[in-house]
Amino acid sequence: MARAKADLPPPQAIHALADGAGRLAVRVTPGAREEAAAIVAGKLHLKVRARPTDGEANEAVLKLLAKCLCLPTSRLRMLRGATGRDKQFQISE
Template structure:
C-alpha cells in the first residue's frame, strides 16, 4: 500500500517563519505514523516516520522542510540540534 502524501502548510506561511538571517526553528517528533509539518502558535513542528538513528530523522526533516518550502534539500543546513528535538536550520544560497 502506498504511503499517503505528507501534510504540508502553505509555502508562504513557512517562509514567514524564516528570520532575517535565513534561520528556521522546528520542533521534531521522530517515529511518527505520518509525516507532516504544522504551525501552531507561531512554532513550526515536524513529524517524520524515520527513527532518530544515524541521522535518518534529521535527513527526513530536511527533506520535509525542503518540500514545504519548495527548495532543494541541499539548500537547508542543520545549524543546531543534531541530537535534540529542537532544531534550527538555515537556508543557504
C-alpha cells in the same frame, strides 16, 4: 493501500517564520506514524517516520523541510539541534 499525502503548510507561511537572517526554528517528532508538517504557536512542527538512529531522522527532517519549502536540500543547513527535538535551519538564498 496507498498512504494519503500529507497536508503541508504553504511555503510562504513557513518562510514567514524565518528571521531576517533566514534562520528557521523547527520542532521535530521522530518515529511518527505518518509524516506531517504544521505551524503551531509560531513554530514549525515536523513529524517524520524515521527513528533517531544513525542520523536517519535528521535526514528525513531535511527532506521533508525541503519539500515543504519547495527547495532543494542543498539550500538548507542544520545550524543546531542534531541530537535534540528542537532544531534550527539556515535557509540560503
